[in-house]
Structures are given as structure tokens and as C-alpha cells.
Amino acid sequence: MKSFSCRLALALSLAGILALVVYWRATGNQTTLISLKPDNTFLVEAGHAIYAAKCASCHGGRLQGQTSNWRERDAQGYLPAPPHDATGHTWHHSDQLLFEITKYGSSKSAGLEMKSRMPAYQGLLTDREIIAVLSFIKSRWPEDVRNRHDQLNTRQIRQSD
Numbered sequence: 001m002k003s004f005s006c007r008l009a010l011a012l013s014l015a016g017i018l019a020l021v022v023y024w025r026a027t028g029n030q031t032t033l034i035s036l037k038p039d040n041t042f043l044v045e046a047g048h049a050i051y052a053a054k055c056a057s058c059h060g061g062r063l064q065g066q067t068s069n070w071r072e073r074d075a076q077g078y079l080p081a082p083p084h085d086a087t088g089h090t091w092h093h094s095d096q097l098l099f100e101i102t103k104y105g106s107s108k109s110a111g112l113e114m115k116s117r118m119p120a121y122q123g124l125l126t127d128r129e130i131i132a133v134l135s136f137i138k139s140r141w142p143e144d145v146r147n148r149h150d151q152l153n154t155r156q157i158r159q160s161d
Helices: 002-026 041-054 095-104 127-139 143-160
Strands: none
Touching: 041 127, 095 127, 095 143
């Protein structure tokens, strides 16, 4: 009887794994859409600390970016670190794309052709830490910019359905 129970448990476990693989392949290997939480005080505070340690040296302590000419390439063809405040273009990208750029790097994210010195943070920061940093950044945007960014995310979610 014990042997039958073990075999049944093993068979059910394998069936569950198989079902997950089939589902994963059927959905095109999609991941869950990322959603930033700029109103989550704990997450934003954690993101602020991570930003200060990992991002501020290039993007500035006040999110101001490297230079006022952040859209112009340097002599080597690299774009400087852009501002992440309302004067930059960060809020023009969805939560999902911001996450992917941060995790995988700009050159491997959504087909962007951007020569950048920003490293990919995969393996350096956890997904939750990346979301915390991006939530901190978004928490600093004015209300009208946050609203426009939320509308952008809503459009992306509708398109992915």
C-alpha cells in the first residue's frame, strides 16, 4: 500500500510539472507583467537605499542624470545616463520595459538599439530589488507624470490581452 501511495504521489507531481511546462509554452513563455508600487512606503524606502548604492553615481542623487545633454552621444558613441525625474524619458516607458531594461540591459530589451554603459542587473539585483528601485523613481514624479505613466501601463496591459 505504501509503495502505491509513493507511486501515485510521484505520478501526480510529474503530471503537475508537465502541465506547467505545457502552460508556459502555450503562453509564449510570457512572464507576469511587472507593476511598480510607488505608494508602497516600505518598497520605496528599500528602493531609495538600493538606488543610492547602485544607481545614483550615474543617474544622480536627485534623479537628474549625468549631463544636461543626456540625448547626445559622447565621442565613443555612448549615451550618458539619462535623468529619471520628470525631465527625462523614463516615464515614457512602461513598468515592464523599465524592468527589462534594468534587468537585461538596454541593448537586449524590446529591440532597443541603444549603446549604453549601464550594466544589466540580472544576477546583481533580485527582481524585487529592481521593482523597489523603479518604484522609488516613480514615487518622485509629479502626480500628472505618474498619471500619464499609469495610462501608458494600462494601454500596454490592454494590448497584451
